[in-house]
Amino acid sequence: MLAILLFVTFLGMSAGEECNELQDPIKRDQGLGPFNVSRVERSESGIEGKLVPISEASHPFKNAFYEGDSYVVNYAVREGRPGDVVYYWQGAKSNVWEKGASAILAVQLDTSIGGGAIQSRVEMGKEPLHFISMFGGTFVTLQGGVEKNEAETDTDGTMLFKVTSQCNKAGFGTPITRTQQVDENKASLNDEDVFILKTPTSLFIFQAEGASDEEIAIAPKVAENLFPGEKASIFQGSPPPAIFTDALN
Incomplete structure (x- = not known):
């Protein structure tokens, strides 16, 4: 009992989130069609933006x-x-220039392919179900990015991800599950979500006491996509074992 109380004390409870009410831009489609992704970067002039198709080199995950x-x-x-x-x-954490350029480049892309597409702005953490479904529910946001052709990414070999499910009032009401890289410390944990921890030598999944069925189901798929071929050790209930927390700050 004391261990559980201490765990709750330093982890706290996850704040309840409001249900998603954002409608999908396209109806009666499950997100199974083909798509391509480009990152917004500055052109050689440094003024205009350009779309650079992502690759395994620029996006290893x-x-x-x-x-x-x-x-x-x-x-x-x-x-x-x-x-x-x-x-x-x-x-x-995308800057104002990148956000503005993304809107302009979306219009230009639509025009170049005939002008018949729906243009839809998506804020990080507010992705609609259709967008998440395109990635099989395993969409992840990573810390870092590229600024002026210089990459800032996590390179110390330890990464912590939070898998969170949000209730959904739009469409058929299917919950939306998102995964986000968070700071690799104990303060990032809570007792309502599922967490994926990658260390230089191991891969762990911690299913907190209050985790939803959706979070529990999608976390292994996310872990497999991020770290293919690695077998994750799964821990259930709260608090997480020392082998999990000892790897955090």
Whole structure:
């Protein structure tokens, strides 16, 4: 009992989130169509923006965007179509120039493919269900980003991710589950979500006492996408074991 009380004391409770009310920009589509992703970067002049298709070199983690960047995603409901939705996703720490450029470049992209697509702005942490579904529910936001062609990313070998499910009042009401890299310290933990911890030698999944069924179900898929081929050790209930917390600050 004392251990649980201490755990709650330094971790605290996750604040309840409001239900999503943001409607999908496209109806009756499950997000299974083809899409491509480009990051917004400065052109050689440094004034105008350009779209740079992401690659394994620039994005080693599958289905992941950096919170310090903005992206443009062209989605089609099926092969052979130029595009039905052009999303422009804006990271929470993306600068004003990148956010503005993402909107302009989304318009330009739509025009270049015929002008028939829906343009939809997406704020980090407020992604609609259709957007999340495009990535099979395993969409992740990473700390860091690229500024003036210089990358700032996590390189110390230890990474902590929080998997959070949000109730959804839009569409069919399917909960929306998102994954976000958080600071790798004990203060980032709570007893309502699921956490994925990668250390230089191990991979762990901690299912907190109050975690939802959606969070528990999607976390292994996220871990597999982020770190393919690695087997995660799964811990249930609260508090997490010392082998988990000892790797955090």
